[in-house]
Amino acid sequence: MIKKTSTSQFEDEQALIKKLIAGDQAAFEYLVSQYHNIMLSVARAIVGEAFADEVVQEAWISSIKALPKFEGRSKLKTWLLHIVSNGAKSRVRRENRMVSLDEGWESIPADRFDSKGHRLDNVTPWEEATPEALLANDQLQVIIEETFQKLPALQRAALTMYDMEGFTMDEICNILDVSTSNVRVLLHRARTTLHHSIEKYQDNK
Amino acid sequence: MYQCKDITEEVNNYIEGGLPLGKRIGLFAHFLMCSCCRNYLQQIRSTISVITVSQPKEQDSTDLKVLAKQLHDMSDQHDH
Numbered sequence: 001m002i003k004k005t006s007t008s009q010f011e012d013e014q015a016l017i018k019k020l021i022a023g024d025q026a027a028f029e030y031l032v033s034q035y036h037n038i039m040l041s042v043a044r045a046i047v048g049e050a051f052a053d054e055v056v057q058e059a060w061i062s063s064i065k066a067l068p069k070f071e072g073r074s075k076l077k078t079w080l081l082h083i084v085s086n087g088a089k090s091r092v093r094r095e096n097r098m099v100s101l102d103e104g105w106e107s108i109p110a111d112r113f114d115s116k117g118h119r120l121d122n123v124t125p126w127e128e129a130t131p132e133a134l135l136a137n138d139q140l141q142v143i144i145e146e147t148f149q150k151l152p153a154l155q156r157a158a159l160t161m162y163d164m165e166g167f168t169m170d171e172i173c174n175i176l177d178v179s180t181s182n183v184r185v186l187l188h189r190a191r192t193t194l195h196h197s198i199e200k201y202q203d204n205k
Numbered sequence: 206m207y208q209c210k211d212i213t214e215e216v217n218n219y220i221e222g223g224l225p226l227g228k229r230i231g232l233f234a235h236f237l238m239c240s241c242c243r244n245y246l247q248q249i250r251s252t253i254s255v256i257t258v259s260q261p262k263e264q265d266s267t268d269l270k271v272l273a274k275q276l277h278d279m280s281d282q283h284d285h
Contacts, residue, residue, distance in 0.1 A: 005266075020280070021280075023217050023277065024282055025273070025274070025277050028273040028276050028280075029270065029273040030240055030271050031273070032269045032273040032275075033273075036267060036269055036272065037263050038264070040263050040265055043264065053267070060276055061276075061279065064276050064279060064280050065280075067280075077256075087226070116208060117208030117209060118208055118210075119210075119241045121241075122243045123242070124244055125239040125247060125248075125267070126247075129220075130254070131251065131255045131257070131258040131259070132258065135255060136257050140255075144255065144256070144259050144261055145262075148262055149261075160263075163253055163257055164256065164260055170266055173219060183217055184217065184221065184223055188214075188217040188218070191253060194252055194256060197250065198251075198252055198255065200221045202231060
């Protein structure tokens with residue numbers, strides 16, 4: 001496994017692209033370590049688990065061939081995700097496959113509210129409010145990883161792109177081929193599920 | 206008048222600013238009155254921060270070093 005480094009000689013995209021075109025092996029390792037996981041996330045969200053690896057493999061090959069023509073009008077990450085997204089969408093059309101937005105969704109249990117919609121439970125502030133303090137315990141990091149893996153692929157992709165990679169709503173809509181309101185629904189569901197897991201961990205401490 | 210249940214359904218849209226003004230004001234008024242929902246809002250904000258910091262990843266068994274080498278070799282052949 002190649003370690004992802006945040007400080008790197010390749011953080012300047014133009015320099016990275018030049019080195020890739022020049023055939024620098026380390027540049028290829030950096031490229032793959034930075035973007036393979038999120039490309040896989042997008043492919044799984046659009047085409048599902050069964051075809052995702054193949055779609056990403058094909059997207060990598062197309063990207064490397066097209067790299068000399070990359071004009072830098074978007075970020076390299078966005079460009080790569082559009083390539084994988086287009087490949088996945090073609091595959092969906094060929095396989096006639098639909099991924100459901102409601103797959104794996106359980107809302108907050110209705111028994112938490114009375115008939116008028118008031119909360120029956122008492123919500124108290126978390127003891128450790130900062131993420132650094134919360135994540136100081138390795139157990140919580142494991143819980144988050146496990147909960148994340150169990151989320152439906154579309155929710156994982158929306159969460160990764162919005163909360164972790166800083167894509168805009170419009171970019172996510174274009175790449176995942178869903179409406180803004182659907183991205184909001186996916187984010188809400190993913191965050192709510194992760195909140196449940198952290199809440200359970202807090203209650204059981 | 207908005208209730209706690211409405212807060213749990215709209216909390217992320219409230220955070221992202223994706224609500225019409227009237228609804229936003231209605232939810233804000235509920236937050237002023239309800240400490241449980243204020244705490245819930247704070248917990249959701251903390252959840253987002255935790256996600257951002259912890260950066261969970263897709264499960265993947267791909268050998269990235271091998272993939273990088275394949276792409277490198279392919280680009281080499283493509284050039285010549």
